[in-house]
Amino acid sequence: MxxxxxxxxxxxxxxxxxxxxxxxxxxxxxxxxxxxxxxxxxxxxxxxxxxxxxxxxxxxxxxxxxxxxxxxxxxxxxxxxxxxxxxxxxxxxxxxxxxxxxxxxxxxxxxxxxxxxxxxxxxxxxxxxxxxxxxxxxxxxxxxxxxxxxxxxxxxxxxxxxxxxxxxxxxxxxxxxxxxxxxxxxxxxxxxxxxxxxxxxxxxxxxxxxxxxxxxxxxxxxxxxxxxxxxxxxxxxxxxxxxxxxxxxxxIFGRNTPTLNENEIIAQLCDYTETLMQQGVHLKYISRHIVGLFQNRPGARQWRRYLSENAHKPGADVEVIRRAAAFLPELDG
Structure with a gap:
C-alpha cells in the first residue's frame, strides 16, 4: 500500500x-x-x-x-x-x-x-x-x-x-x-x-x-x-x-521545462523497462503500450513490427526496444 x-x-x-x-x-x-x-x-x-x-x-x-x-x-x-x-x-x-x-x-x-x-x-x-x-x-x-x-x-x-x-x-x-x-x-x-x-x-x-x-x-x-x-x-x-x-x-500547462527529444525518450523508456523487468514484468506487457510511440514517422512501421514480432519471445529484454529504435532514421536530439 x-x-x-x-x-x-x-x-x-x-x-x-x-x-x-x-x-x-x-x-x-x-x-x-x-x-x-x-x-x-x-x-x-x-x-x-x-x-x-x-x-x-x-x-x-x-x-x-x-x-x-x-x-x-x-x-x-x-x-x-x-x-x-x-x-x-x-x-x-x-x-x-x-x-x-x-x-x-x-x-x-x-x-x-x-x-x-x-x-x-x-x-x-x-x-x-x-x-x-x-x-x-x-x-x-x-x-x-x-x-x-x-x-x-x-x-x-x-x-x-x-x-x-x-x-x-x-x-x-x-x-x-x-x-x-x-x-x-x-x-x-x-x-x-x-x-x-x-x-x-x-x-x-x-x-x-x-x-x-x-x-x-x-x-x-x-x-x-x-x-x-x-x-x-x-x-x-x-x-x-x-x-x-x-x-x-x-x-497546455505553460511550463518552461524543456521538451524531451526522441533520444531522451528512448533512453528513459529503456531505463523504465529495465526497472519493470527487474520487478518481474515481461517485456510483452510493456511493449504493447509503446508500439504507437512513433506514429506517422519514418521507420514507425518497422518499429511496430519489430516490437510485435520479438517482445513476446522467451528471454526478450530491453535490447528489443533498442533494436526497434534502430529502424528510426535520424532520431531528434
Whole structure:
C-alpha cells in the first residue's frame, strides 16, 4: 500500500488522459508519465465489487511516479462506493471518479455506468456518501444523454442534482449513449459529437469545473476547447499516438521545462523497462503500450513490427526496444 501521508500534488485538470479499460494500466501510466509530468492520469475503471470482494492490492497499487492520478470507480451502492473511496484515499490517489458513462451490457446488468444518468437522485446519494467519507476530490464522468433522454434539460437536471451533493467537477463525454442496439465500441463513434452542449453546460454552471471528452485528436483541438471550458480529457488519440503528450506540459500547462527529444525518450523508456523487468514484468506487457510511440514517422512501421514480432519471445529484454529504435532514421536530439 502507498504511504497514506504521501503528499498529493495540487490537481490541475487542464489536460488528462482518459480511463480506458485494458489500456491505462499502471505500466501504461508510467510510460505516459515519461512524456508528461503535469497531465492527470486515470486508472481503468474498477468496480466496487472487485474491491469489496477481490484483491485490493492488485487493483489499487501504483507507482509514486504516476502522480497526479485518479481512481475511477464503477458502482451504484452508496456505502460500497464510500468504502472504495476511502481505499482510494488510503492508497494515495489524488482523486476518485465515479463512472456514469460506460454503456456496456455488463455494466448495465450491474446497474452502474451510463444507465445511472436516468437516476440522478441515486447518483447524488452515491456522491454525497463518497464526499462525506474522504477529503480528496470526488468527480463524475458522464455522457450528454442516453437513449431518448437526450434533451439538454435532462443533462442540466442531472448535473444540477449531482452538484447539490457537493460534486464540483464533471467530465462530460460529448456523445449520448445508446444503451440498447450499440456496442461500447460503436458508442464511442456512432452517436454524433455535440460539443456545444458541453459549452452550454459550462456557461450555465460557471461555478463548476467542466471537462470535455470525446473525439479530441490533438493539442490544437485541445487549446480550442480550452477557450470555452476548464479542461480537456483525451482518450484513444493519447494512447495510439502518445508522442504528442511530450509537449502537453509546455503547450497546455505553460511550463518552461524543456521538451524531451526522441533520444531522451528512448533512453528513459529503456531505463523504465529495465526497472519493470527487474520487478518481474515481461517485456510483452510493456511493449504493447509503446508500439504507437512513433506514429506517422519514418521507420514507425518497422518499429511496430519489430516490437510485435520479438517482445513476446522467451528471454526478450530491453535490447528489443533498442533494436526497434534502430529502424528510426535520424532520431531528434
Amino acid at each position: 502507498q504511504n497514506i501521508e504521501l503528499e498529493r500534488k495540487s490537481l490541475n485538470r487542464a489536460f488528462s488522459v482518459a480511463p480506458m479499460l485494458d489500456w491505462t494500466d499502471s505500466i501504461c501510466r508510467g510510460f505516459h508519465r515519461i512524456l508528461t509530468k503535469q497531465s492527470l492520469l486515470y486508472t481503468e475503471m474498477v468496480t466496487t465489487g472487485a474491491l469489496v470482494h477481490g484483491d485490493q492490492e492488485r487493483h489499487l497499487a501504483f507507482r509514486p511516479c504516476e502522480h497526479p492520478i485518479a481512481l475511477q470507480l464503477g458502482g451504484s451502492d452508496p456505502e460500497q462506493l464510500a468504502f472504495c473511496a476511502r481505499l482510494a484515499q488510503d492508497y494515495g490517489y489524488d482523486e476518485v471518479n465515479l463512472n456514469i458513462g460506460c454503456p456496456s451490457d455488463r455494466v448495465q446488468s450491474g446497474r452502474f455506468g451510463a444507465c445511472l444518468m436516468a437516476d440522478p437522485e441515486l447518483v447524488a446519494q452515491c456522491t454525497a456518501t463518497m464526499i462525506s467519507a474522504v477529503s480528496i476530490p470526488v468527480t463524475v464522468k458522464c455522457r450528454i444523454g442516453i437513449d431518448e433522454q437526450d434533451d439538454y434539460e435532462d443533462l442540466q437536471r442531472f448535473v444540477s442534482l449531482v452538484a447539490e451533493s457537493g460534486v464540483r467537477t464533471f467530465i462530460v463525454h460529448a456523445r449520448k449513449a445508446w444503451l440498447k442496439g450499440l456496442s461500447p465500441k460503436q458508442n464511442r463513434d456512432v452517436p454524433p459529437l455535440n460539443y456545444d452542449r458541453v459549452y452550454l453546460l459550462k456557461a450555465e454552471f460557471p461555478h463548476l469545473e467542466i471537462i470535455i471528452n470525446g473525439g479530441i485528436e490533438n493539442l490544437q483541438q485541445s487549446r480550442l476547447h480550452l477557450q470555452r471550458i476548464d479542461g480537456v480529457m483525451m482518450g484513444r488519440a493519447a494512447y495510439q499516438s502518445p508522442m504528442q503528450l511530450r509537449t502537453v506540459d509546455q503547450e
